[in-house]
Amino acid sequence: xxVVSSAAGVEFTSASLLRSYATWAEIDLSAVRQNVRxxxxxxxxxxxLAAVVKANAYGHGAxxxxxxxxxxxAARLAVARIDEGIQLRNxxxxxPILVLGYVPPVDMRRAVHYSLTLTVNSEQQVLSLAxxxxxxxxxxxxxxxxxxxxxxxxxxxxxxxxxxxAIERTRTLELEGLYTHFACADEExxxxxxxxxxxxxSARDRLAKSGFTFPLCHAASSAATIDLxxxxxxxxxxxxxxxxxxxxxxxxRDVHLQPALVLKGRVGRVHDIGPGxxxxxxxxxxAARRMKVALIxxxxxxxxxxxxxxxxxxxxxxxxxxxxxxxxxDQLVVDVSPIDHVRVGDEAVVIGQQGEQRIxxxxxxxxxxxxxxxxxxxxxxxxxxxxxxxxxLCGYSDLNASYSPITRRGGGIRKGVAxxxxxx
Ligand SMILES: *Cc1c(COP(=O)(O)O)cnc(C)c1O
Numbered sequence: 438x439x440v441v442s443s444a445a446g447v448e449f450t451s452a453s454l455l456r457s458y459a460t461w462a463e464i465d466l467s468a469v470r471q472n473v474r475x476x477x478x479x480x481x482x483x484x485x486l487a488a489v490v491k492a493n494a495y496g497h498g499a500x501x502x503x504x505x506x507x508x509x510x511a512a513r514l515a516v517a518r519i520d521e522g523i524q525l526r527n528x529x530x531x532x533p534i535l536v537l538g539y540v541p542p543v544d545m546r547r548a549v550h551y552s553l554t555l556t557v558n559s560e561q562q563v564l565s566l567a568x569x570x571x572x573x574x575x576x577x578x579x580x581x582x583x584x585x586x587x588x589x590x591x592x593x594x595x596x597x598x599x600x601x602x603a604i605e606r607t608r609t610l611e612l613e614g615l616y617t618h619f620a621c622a623d624e625e626x627x628x629x630x631x632x633x634x635x636x637x638x639s640a641r642d643r644l645a646k647s648g649f650t651f652p653l654c655h656a657a658s659s660a661a662t663i664d665l666x667x668x669x670x671x672x673x674x675x676x677x678x679x680x681x682x683x684x685x686x687x688x689x690r691d692v693h694l695q696p697a698l699v700l701k702g703r704v705g706r707v708h709d710i711g712p713g714x715x716x717x718x719x720x721x722x723x724a725a726r727r728m729k730v731a732l733i734x735x736x737x738x739x740x741x742x743x744x745x746x747x748x749x750x751x752x753x754x755x756x757x758x759x760x761x762x763x764x765x766x767d768q769l770v771v772d773v774s775p776i777d778h779v780r781v782g783d784e785a786v787v788i789g790q791q792g793e794q795r796i797x798x799x800x801x802x803x804x805x806x807x808x809x810x811x812x813x814x815x816x817x818x819x820x821x822x823x824x825x826x827x828x829x830l831c832g833y834s835d836l837n838a839s840y841s842p843i844t845r846r847g848g849g850i851r852k853g854v855a856x857x858x859x860x861x
Contacts, residue, residue: 451830451843454823458835459734460702461821463789464497466505466831468695472681473509476662476673479692484669486510487535489658489676490525491517496740496816497680497698500528500840501824501832506679507532515674519544522553528840535580535614539590545569549577554613556580558592560603567607579604580614580653583640585633587620594640601649614653615641616674623660623684630661634668660684663692682798682809696798698813699789700820704753705768706732707779716770717762722747728774731758733785736767740815741787742805745769749804751785754778755792758785788812 455461477486488506490499503514503525515535516522522534535554542565548555549569557563557579570577581600584591592600597615604610617637621629637656644650654670659678661668677684681696709729716722716730733751737743746763751771758771773779784791788798798809805812821835834840 454830454833458703458821458823459705460739460819461700461823462816463699463701463823463825464501465695465697465699466501466824466826468681468697469497469502469505469679470509472679472694472697473506473511475692475694476675476678477510480662480666480669480673485512485653485672487513487515487655487672487674488679489515489537489674490679491515491521491537491676492814493521495676495680495810496813498822498824498834498840499524500530501842502679503530503532504528513672515676519548519551519553523547523551526551526553533578537582537590542566549573554578554580556582556590556616557600557604558582558590560600563600563603563607563610567609570607570609576611577609578611578613580616581612581651583615583617583637585617585619585636585640586629587618587633589618591617594643597640598644598647598649601644601647605649612649612651614655614672615644615651616653616655618658619656619661619668622658622665623688625687627665630665630668634665658684660688663688677810680813682813685808686799696789698798698816700735700787700816701789702733702735702751702785702787704731704779704781704783704785705734707773707781715762717746717765719763722762728772729779730761730770731773731779731783731785732768732770733787734768735785735787736765736769738766738817739820740812740817741769741801742807742812742815744805745801749787749801750796751787752789752791752794752796753783753785755794757794757796 488511490503493499494502513533515537517538519536519540522536525534533554537556540555542561545565546569581597582591601612604612619630619633653672655672655674657668657673659675662673662675678694681694710724711727712724714724735741741764743764749760750757753773754776756776758773761770761772788796788801798812802809802812819836824832830843832840832842
């Protein structure tokens with residue numbers, strides 16, 4: 438019997454946990470480790486990999502994804518906000534964590550307390566961070582971000598020289614990294630990226646001439662990591678690629694990546710409708726003939742864009758079933774007329790593979806008028822995440838339980854309560 442036990446010590450079967458959800462995401466941690474290894478092999482031994490796990494690892498779950506990336510050889514982690522770094526620290530992750538975004542000066546003490554590495558961009562931040570670090574009695578590493586034309590976070594070379602001076606004068610802060618971010622690296626035409634990269638390299642030289650050097654220079658996110666080896670420098674910062682997704686159709690497929698995420702729902706009702714019957718809010722779909730429809734409990738509050746109304750498909754019994762009518766907050770309806778034997782409880786795949794058929798996150802993104810990054814990050818906290826390792830359930834999280842690893846044991850099944858869930 439496939440008995441597993443959660444961190445809370447409660448035993449249940451993986452099948453019973455799976456059966457207890459009507460809507461869920463499955464995340465393959467072996468795929469994530471495989472992707473990290475593929476990216477590491479591509480950049481070579483001399484280049485560090487910082488796994489970007491901001492925004493809950495693009496919806497996949499920051500804690501298990503960070504752990505999987507570190508297990509596969511990522512040297513560091515990167516997040517956008519302080520709280521994301523603290524969440525990782527609170528689970529015992531010791532690897533250096535770089536905060537990529539703006540942090541208000543009042544938050545510097547928390548940053549120091551949790552040993553987070555900040556990207557500082559003002560004298561005020563430098564002074565607050567230095568003050569917070571004095572108490573700790575160790576040098577606090579900082580990174581500077583050069584704005585090479587994205588006009589987002591960062592500063593010009595001239596301002597960075599001043600800032601680097603202010604940092605050195607504190608004596609408690611230490612220049613560890615210099616980086617930039619590309620605006621168009623995922624496009625076929627790499628000329629803007631080359632221009633930004635040249636600007637970065639000449640600014641680095643200017644800073645060096647002023648006496649400021651950086652052990653870690655980095656520029657490449659997923660697109661440049663895959664397509665532009667000359668930009669790898671000391672470290673790469675892939676996010677999307679860790680999850681098995683490519684930034685655009687123009688990015689090379691030479692580095693083989695495996696999508697880690699599958700989104701599923703269970704058929705909640707199957708019934709027939711006749712000519713003239715409308716489906717869902719606003720009757721934007723009206724049946725022209727007799728047809729069979731199935732209800733899937735996945736809606737826009739789970740992260741599926743309402744743009745998918747009357748456009749997307751799901752997989753049921755290995756076949757495509759088209760969404761009819763509007764996507765609602767919690768559910769949607771699909772046409773299953775051509776599919777035999779659809780029953781309540783059947784698995785429907787919204788993103789992922791079923792039998793021979795596949796619905797890529799890219800397809801959902803295109804139909805939603807957005808990019809795969811947004812499709813993943815929109816997956817709401819309401820969607821339970823089930824984690825798999827080599828096909829075996831190894832952890833889960835849902836609204837009532839933050840990430841809980843599951844360990845496998847022999848023995849009988851016992852009724853139990855797992856973080857608020859009563860399982861058969
Ligand atoms: C989000 C982000 C990344 C990762 O980008 P991907 O395209 O997902 O690889 C890297 N660097 C910075 C500064 C970012 O904001």
